[in-house]
Structure formats: C-alpha cells, structure tokens
Amino acid sequence: DSGVTQTPKHLITATGQRVTLRCSPRSGDLSVYWYQQSLDQGLQFLIHYYNGEERAKGNILERFSAQQFPDLHSELNLSSLELGDSALYFCASSVVVTGSEAFFGQGTRLTVV
Amino acid sequence: GQQLNQSPQSMFIQEGEDVSMNCTSSSIFNTWLWYKQEPGEGPVLLIALYKAGELTSNGRLTAQFGITRKDSFLNISASIPSDVGIYFCAGQPLISSGSARQLTFGSGTQLTVLP
Numbered sequence: 001d002s003g004v005t006q007t008p009k010h011l012i013t014a015t016g017q018r019v020t021l022r023c024s025p026r027s028g029d030l031s032v033y034w035y036q037q038s039l040d041q042g043l044q045f046l047i048h049y050y051n052g053e054e055r056a057k058g059n060i061l062e063r064f065s066a067q068q069f070p071d072l073h074s075e076l077n078l079s080s081l082e083l084g085d086s087a088l089y090f091c092a093s094s095v096v097v098t099g100s101e102a103f104f105g106q107g108t109r110l111t112v113v
Numbered sequence: 114g115q116q117l118n119q120s121p122q123s124m125f126i127q128e129g130e131d132v133s134m135n136c137t138s139s140s141i142f143n144t145w146l147w148y149k150q151e152p153g154e155g156p157v158l159l160i161a162l163y164k165a166g167e168l169t170s171n172g173r174l175t176a177q178f179g180i181t182r183k184d185s186f187l188n189i190s191a192s193i194p195s196d197v198g199i200y201f202c203a204g205q206p207l208i209s210s211g212s213a214r215q216l217t218f219g220s221g222t223q224l225t226v227l228p
C-alpha cells in the first residue's frame with residue numbers, strides 16, 4: 001500500500017459527460033501529480049500541484065482541469081468526454097516539489113462508452 | 114519534450130534466469146527511478162538513483178545511474194514468477210523549471226517469467 005488513495009477505482013460513463021476523479025496523497029506529501037496511461041502508451045504527465053498551487057502542466061487537454069484543496073487532496077475533472085479519454089488515470093504524491101520518488105495510487109480506470 | 118528509450122519492450126525468460134533492461138535519454142538526467150507495475154495496480158517504486166555512477170540494490174534488483182547521466186539499467190537476478198509485470202524507468206531532467214522538470218517515463222518492459 002503506497003498510502004495514496006484514489007477513488008473511484010472504476011468509472012464508466014457516456015461520451016459528452018463530465019467526471020471527477022479524487023486523490024488523497026500520502027500523509028505529509030505536499031505534491032500531487034496526475035498521469036494518464038492509455039492502453040498502448042506509457043505514463044503521460046498531466047499536471048502537478050504543490051501545496052495547493054499549480055506548478056507544472058504537461059499534456060493536459062483544455063477539457064481537463066485539476067485542483068488541490070487546503071487539505072491537500074486533489075481532484076481531476078474531465079469534461080466533454082470522448083471515447084479516446086478511456087484510460088487509467090493515476091495520481092502520485094511526493095514530499096518535495098521536484099517529483100523525485102513519487103508514490104502512485106492504484107488508479108482510476110475510466111471507460112467512456 | 115524529454116524522451117526516454119527503454120529496452121527491451123518485452124522479455125520472456127525462464128525462472129531462475131537473470132534479466133537486464135535499460136533506459137537511455139537524449140539529455141542529462143539528475144534522477145533515475147525504476148518502477149514495477151502489476152495488472153490493475155499503480156506503479157510501485159523499486160529503486161531511486163541520484164548520483165552518476167551510483168549502484169543501488171534492493172534484494173535481487175540492482176540498478177545503476179550511468180556515468181554520462183543519460184542512461185540507467187536495472188538487473189533482476191534469479192528471476193521468480195512474481196517478478197512478472199511491467200518495469201518502467203523514469204527520470205527527472207537536469208533543467209530549470211516547468212513541466213520539463215517532471216518525471217518522464219519510459220515506455221516499459223513487459224517481463225514474463227516462465228516456470
């Protein structure tokens with residue numbers, strides 16, 4: 001158990017809909033990262049928050065947004081969903097801002113039908 | 114953006130054999146990490162490397178941070194069935210700020226251990 005909790009574990013939704021994925025980082029970790037893992041691809045970095053502030057953006061679509069709350073949990077919002085958004089979405093956390101030794105949650109498997 | 118070339122893409126080995134996989138980058142990295150991912154799970158950190166030339170072990174796993182800072186390898190000795198999974202390298206580039214400083218992941222090595 002990495003200590004990073006993601007909910008829900010599975011999500012099935014229709015195209016055009018909006019979903020929210022939730023992540024609770026390890027106790028004491030200030031950094032939260034979101035990654036997308038599609039079937040034939042590796043882990044693609046989406047966005048990074050540190051202590052409530054956005055620190056870096058990767059290949060995140062404009063339809064996607066995230067935030068980190070004062071209690072340090074984070075949410076990833078995916079809207080106007082398309083079939084191609086079906087993927088595993090992972091949250092990771094680390095103590096420091098630089099991303100080293102990030103610990104991953106078990107992921108949310110999103111299926112868009 | 115940064116790219117990591119991880120090889121091999123997949124490996125089929127007999128139980129008891131040793132395994133070696135590696136990652137190379139076109140630019141210098143200041144951190145190399147190795148993760149293992151099993152089906153339905155998130156990646157689990159195996160080994161972290163922070164200095165060029167560093168050689169670190171974790172049980173039957175050994176990883177090294179290349180002298181050029183552009184590569185790293187992972188060895189697994191005396192493989193067992195529970196070693197099955199996808200192994201990812203990840204690196205943090207040695208540049209100043211922004212998204213390019215985030216962990217970049219290799220495409221993974223799918224390891225199958227045959228009894």
